[in-house]
Amino acid sequence: DAGVIQSPRHEVTEMGQEVTLRCKPISGHNSLFWYRQTMMRGLELLIYFNNNVPIDDSGMPEDRFSAKMPNASFSTLKIQPSEPRDSAVYFCASSLARGLGEKLFFGSGTQLSVL
């Protein structure tokens, strides 16, 4: 398996623009997570999906952030409008369902810079 695949690897955009980050989880995994990593706050869980359904979005910073999982093999995280404070590395991770294993597998991340 190719692991969790994220795109793009790097994104540079201007304040106010819409940003869409993409993720393909490991085949067979039905739990998907979006994390944000910054020096100040470390690794923060933004949202958790189970079987394509958002279970916990309490970590989403504000209404400018939204996430979707239209099917088991694809998820997006969208920021609209983007702000400089959104600059961070965004990771997608997947795992088997709860009760079957907690091992999280992370993608390589998207480095987002909002100017």
Next chain:
Amino acid sequence: GENVEQHPSTLSVQEGDSAVIKCTYSDSASNYFPWYKQELGKGPQLIIDIRSNVGEKKDQRIAVTLNKTAKHFSLHITETQPEDSAVYFCAASVSNDYKLSFGAGTTVTVRA
């Protein structure tokens, strides 16, 4: 919620020496403790994990110990090599709970 503290924040060791990273947690219900290694430009990768029904687990040069009474766990890397240089994160969760609480990370540098 769970609070995980990790020390030290940076660690420099001579190649061949051992490295030890310590973490404490606050929620006595936590029973799953993974360790992740993050290399530059990559996502965190699980390197070892331990559950509360065991006190120690080893995998080649890596070992993790757990003291549930004191609510702390540690990562031990023996015979360090340059490729061990990375950021290491500890984490804790309750089994069957999706939420992992991560420590702040330890930047390990192995000097050749």
